[in-house]
Amino acid sequence: MPELPEVETLRCYLNLRLVNLAINELVKTRDRLRYTLSNQLEANVKGGKIIGCRRRAKYLLIDLDNGYSIIIHLGMSGRLTLQDNNYIIKKHDHLIFYLNNSQILVFNDPRRFGMLYTMPTSSIEKQFFSRLGVEPLSANISLEYLKNKLLNRNRPIKNLLMDNHIIVGIGNIYASESLFQAQIHPVVPGHSLASAEINRLILAIQNVLAQAIKAGGTTLKDFVSGDNKPGYFQQQLQVYGRQNQPCRSCNTIIEKIQQAGRATFYCPTCQKR
């Protein structure tokens, strides 16, 4: 479900509302998500005051004043919503945080691909994020960086864009959308991209992600922000999910192919090999 823009939308929503609130209680209704939840969870968060919400890649981080952070990944179908105290627990609500203003933060995830950890804030970078690639919206991304990463890589550029050792936050939707905007064919091998194309790709990625954040993310089916409201970027999608429909730019029929088991969408005219 959630790629960078969706997690960023949620982060922004929660950061505005959670800072300075404390966690009174955490209730687990299930131990098994993608991984078995630690039995230290409750102890690590209880009484902690929320300092802020951050994002790295598709991870949401909630920092507490007790030295711990909550690391959340929404997987494919995860939701984190803020509810009133009259909220009634629903199916697939796995974790319920009771806050000291009587609001409730609920983690719901039908497919259970999501995950949630707590660990000391100071050790996250080393333990969790050391192998992650560059943030696409940060100043760390550059032609030199990406050119170096694509060197000698034979994999299709679409799959490389979704490899979080290279660049983070880009999932199946935004990979197709970015390549369309950069006018690059999804099957070309990484090493075959010229510098001008890599520059175009960086700009396209940044533009697509920024527009998607502005629209509150893409809601195909599951995604909602912390207030249960969907995003609107699906209305601006150029190729994703538009197979057999005319390209909005040149009217050529959009094609759908499989790459590494995932659907890819592209315009065969705008995105020449």
Add this chain to the structure above:
DNA sequence: ATATGAGCCTGTATGC
């Protein structure tokens, strides 16, 4: 090292 496919889960849509 590199690339692919399976697997983790449930819900929904489709076709018979």
Add this chain to the structure above:
DNA sequence: TGCATACAGGCTCATA
């Protein structure tokens, strides 16, 4: 209506 199948926005592991 019931059943089987395919597919879904992510990530990690095993295998070649």
